Amino acid sequence: MDTEEKQLIKQILDGDTRAFKIFIETYRRLVAHIVFRMVANSADREDVCQDVFVKAYQNLHGFQFQSKISTWLARIACNTCLNYLEKRRLPLFDDRALEEMNFVSHNDDPYTEAADSDINRLLRHYIDALPVLFRAIVTLYHLDGMKYEEISQILEIPAGTVKSYLFRARRMLREKLVELEQEVLC
Amino acid sequence: MLTPHLSDDQIQAFLDDTLPSSDKLSIKAHLQSCAECERAVASYQDVFEALDCDENFDLSKNFTRKVLRQTHKQAVGALQFGLLHIFFILAAVIAVSHVLLTYVNIENFAGTAQATSGAFETLVILVRSAFENLGDKIQFDGIYFILAFIGLLGLFVLDRLVLKPHFKTSP
Numbered sequence A: 001m002d003t004e005e006k007q008l009i010k011q012i013l014d015g016d017t018r019a020f021k022i023f024i025e026t027y028r029r030l031v032a033h034i035v036f037r038m039v040a041n042s043a044d045r046e047d048v049c050q051d052v053f054v055k056a057y058q059n060l061h062g063f064q065f066q067s068k069i070s071t072w073l074a075r076i077a078c079n080t081c082l083n084y085l086e087k088r089r090l091p092l093f094d095d096r097a098l099e100e101m102n103f104v105s106h107n108d109d110p111y112t113e114a115a116d117s118d119i120n121r122l123l124r125h126y127i128d129a130l131p132v133l134f135r136a137i138v139t140l141y142h143l144d145g146m147k148y149e150e151i152s153q154i155l156e157i158p159a160g161t162v163k164s165y166l167f168r169a170r171r172m173l174r175e176k177l178v179e180l181e182q183e184v185l186c
Numbered sequence B: 001m002l003t004p005h006l007s008d009d010q011i012q013a014f015l016d017d018t019l020p021s022s023d024k025l026s027i028k029a030h031l032q033s034c035a036e037c038e039r040a041v042a043s044y045q046d047v048f049e050a051l052d053c054d055e056n057f058d059l060s061k062n063f064t065r066k067v068l069r070q071t072h073k074q075a076v077g078a079l080q081f082g083l084l085h086i087f088f089i090l091a092a093v094i095a096v097s098h099v100l101l102t103y104v105n106i107e108n109f110a111g112t113a114q115a116t117s118g119a120f121e122t123l124v125i126l127v128r129s130a131f132e133n134l135g136d137k138i139q140f141d142g143i144y145f146i147l148a149f150i151g152l153l154g155l156f157v158l159d160r161l162v163l164k165p166h167f168k169t170s171p
């Protein structure tokens, strides 16, 4: 962990509001990536992001500097999202859902194939339909450039499982894409 | 000689750029001669591109301010909670000392305490003398209620006029 990060945390703990502002500005993108991908309801996303930073502020004194601050904060974000989903009794993860992955979008704005044929947007729509743990893994890996080991610490699952889930998620997306391309060709 | 098609995992690892350079070279060579694997790589490239796309993750402009406001509200809340504790401790100390000073016959107590040695005995005498005097002296002490009220009012004023405005302006 670099000394700049340590200094920033020390300043926040000393009650420096400007230091906490820098902290929020630095990590808001990371938190948004996780929350936006894990929480389907767009009306709740910003509140959940806010909760993440408030929790981080409350627990900062207990931060042991044993991991990167981004790893620690990402764990708070993931746990906050999982609590949110559990409270609303939204499905977290089950193997049945994986096998017969149902690509019904959880997104708020209904997507119609006729309205948008852009593959990228279509795929992002499918990403939103992946099981929540897969969504967390692909987000941390692709958007935040995290290694298997870091993701394993964040989600508290073995690094090997992170890798196999990442590959499985991408394979599911690719299969969906191929299916679609074949439909277009027929 | 026909080489076997690339596996799914090989293609993903190739696009992740996590393979040793010798493996990368042989994959590249295979892709040049195999249209099927080339198509598979192309569709995986679309998947990777979508996963790497960092759009639509925008928080509102005043997000930082909202978080700061909330954490400050909590800090004020914690301070008020602390003040409340201090108030109750002070009130308890005042009440106990009031009872002791009013109802315990100090001179009498001092005399007896000198004659005894142990701390426990001293305490027993103290409590006993308090109860002995309680019956004679118990009465409504209006002045203590007024003092308590003024104390509470003081804390309220301190909280509303001094602490709250201070915390409101700091972010």
Ligand SMILES: [Zn+2]
Residues within 6 Å of the ligand: B004, B005, B006, B030, B034, B035, B036, B037, B038
């Ligand atoms: Zn091939």
